[in-house]
Amino acid sequence: MSYLDRIRQCAQGLLPGILLIASTAALANPDALLLRDAGREIPLTVEELRARADVEFRFHDPYLAEEVEIRGLVFRDLLVEQFGGVPPQLHFEAWDDYDVTLSGWDDPNWILVTHQDGEPIGLRHRGPVRLVERDYGRRDPANLRNFNDWIWMIRSIEAVW
Secondary structure, X not given: OOHHHHHHHHHHHHHHHHHXXXXXXXXOOOOEEEEEEOOEEEEEEHHHHHHHOOEEEEEEEOOOOXXXXXXXXXXXXXXXXXXXXXXXXXXEEEOOOOEXXXXXXXXXXXXXXXXXXXXXXXXXXXXXXXXXXXXXXXXXXXXXXXXXXXXXXXXXXXXXX
């Protein structure tokens, strides 16, 4: 088998994987955040969330190890508006297949981030929306384990009553 034949064979072997990745990316729709509550689905467009983002602040992002400007919404207020209260737990699904259920959201310190450094965030920048704490108190930003409850690339949020 010639060198060119081996390259063609290798390329043919990679083609199905490339097509699978491309088709999976085409199915992803990071233009909406889906909220779920007792069988009800509430789609919120990311554009709507960006337009409503009214909280701005600067802080040290421990994952980037630099100061950033953040804009977003108070997450607690969004929960009350959409669910009628703050559920005891929330189940999150992210665009990178992260899946977790956490409690403790009745705190106005949590911000649903839509922008960073004046720009809307997308999947490449841990968006289209993510949750961070406006003030992380005395936790050491060098220890990233202190920030395990920050959630990126949020696709859907389900109320767990």
